[in-house]
Amino acid sequence: MFRSVVVHNLSDDFSNISIENIDRQDLALDEVRVKVNSASVNFPDLLMTAGLYQYKPEIPFTLGMESSGVIIEIGTDIKDFDIGDEVIISAFTGSFSEELVVPEIKVRKKPLGLNWEQASTYTVAYLTAYVSLITKGDLKPGETLLVHGAAGGVGLAAVDIGRYIGAKVIAVASTQEKRDFLLSYGADFVLSPDKGFKDHVKEITNNLGADVIYDPVGGDVFDESIRCIAWNGRLLVVGFASGRIPSIPANMPLIKGFSVIGVRAGEYGRRSPEEGREHFAMIDKLISDGSLNPHIHKIYSLDQTIEALKELSNRKVIGKVCINP
Template sequence: MRALVVEELKADYAGCVVKDIPTPEPGPGQVRIRVRAAAVNFPDLMQTRGEHQHKPEVPFVGGLELAGEIDKLGPGVTSFVVGEAVVCGGRGGFAEFALVPVEGLRRKPANLTFGQAAGYPVAYLTAYVALKRCADAQPDEWVLVHGAAGGVGLAAVDYAKLLGCKVIAASASDEKLAVIAAEYDVDATVNVTGGFRERVKEITGGRGADVIYDPVGGDVFDESVRCIAFGGRLLSIGFTSGRLPVMPVNIALIKGISLMGVRAGEYGRQFPRKGRENNEAIWKMAEDGLVKPRVDAEYPLSEWRAAFETLAQRKVVGKTIIRPDL
């Protein structure tokens, strides 16, 4: 089978190559998936350089989210049948076939394409844990979403609207903000270039945002603490800017704000029952057609570098998908 293999950890994806490798055979409790779509995430890019906290042993096949059809069942697997359309996470999505444990499988909602389904779990689970579990965002509260054009940010925009919140989508690109405004009915948009504090205060009538969803970090975090409402909740999702911010404790004291770190997967590991509830909730939303996961572009496996660059250069609105079946 063809696969994108990380043979060495190097900058500029220099250790990555598409090559033929043996098609794996499923063992007990495993299934083999014919991959129809694999989402590209920032951890996928970071793992090619060894910069992510999870460091697979090289060589390895990346691709943390995938969707496809069951191709073969391992011994003892009776809960699925060959040919079923499924979604799962783990590793190995950037290949024509992937082995996954059966307990990690979920049937693909019929109303989602393979591309939408592949890019759905991480983004929407993060949004759900952040806005529902951590911030307990309420109808009519102002939610400022940074990095709103990215997969994780756009999921937060989508879910916050479903909760009845008033949403401010923030990005450094007017073109991306125009797409979001047209497709997601946000209440306001903010271009963060040159600063956004006063604009957010103006939009919220001087109060500031009740909830701030920040996957960017760096300067964006620094300015966010200055346009958050009294008693607000600042959600730290990640640091795509590359700089780890520091919370000024005097501002936290004066404004009575809460800083909450969000790792949706770890939340589920720490609270297994709630973790199961979280997954059930997001997939029910998808099955009921209540959310709108957006695929920006799909690439064949041979064009993996171009797919990676859509994230690295912040070109994407929603999710980038690699299609090993093309």
């Protein structure tokens, strides 16, 4: 038996979560069993516990989208992995557990030189930011990038990638502590999300506006963003952490010539596996060679999972938090 964090019903107060002993299941031919050494918490984990995420797992389910660990058993059809391989796991559920079983397609080998926490924290956030800024947003050196929710997991990844590309990065965050961190992390300018940030963006850009806007927040932030975007700009819709899905007057992109682009990064791998593998290979390389630098805010034990979820829910996290079973 092993311990897992299990969701039994849908609730937004985490009362539906418990840590339970689970019996081992037999492996299918294409599955591997992994001893989990570290997992990380993502905003969709919060949404899934309340039934608010686009992917809705069958209840009960084990929480956790990404983790790292060691393969301890393989199915008979497995050719590319062996017992003892150190791997990264990317799946919608299952990672907040001492062990998990996943299809071979959901694992990849951990880059050399990364510890377990580093390996568990970057797949979701950096894949989202990479697909958004490079594949969809076509961000170029010298362009201005405006990042909302910049101290969160996907926001901080966007700041990091923007810095790597050579863009001028304007990072928006809710507290002075977060803004100070973002300056130390490589942002060129920091702003508060309070109403009126558009005027500061225009001032920074000599009234031209931001070339690329990365928005995992939605709501009022989106509404104001369309008023400080550059001609031929790209507004990347990444999520709706504010809780409100905004709408846009169709004349705005017509008048200003900008594009509104939806980003669902993981769907690339599902619809185009080869392109998905290329994305993973690139972020693995950039992380392992030190070009990108994921930030770990805090490490929790499996017994502290609810505390970790509350920390993220209360917007106290800078970067990512880990859960080590």
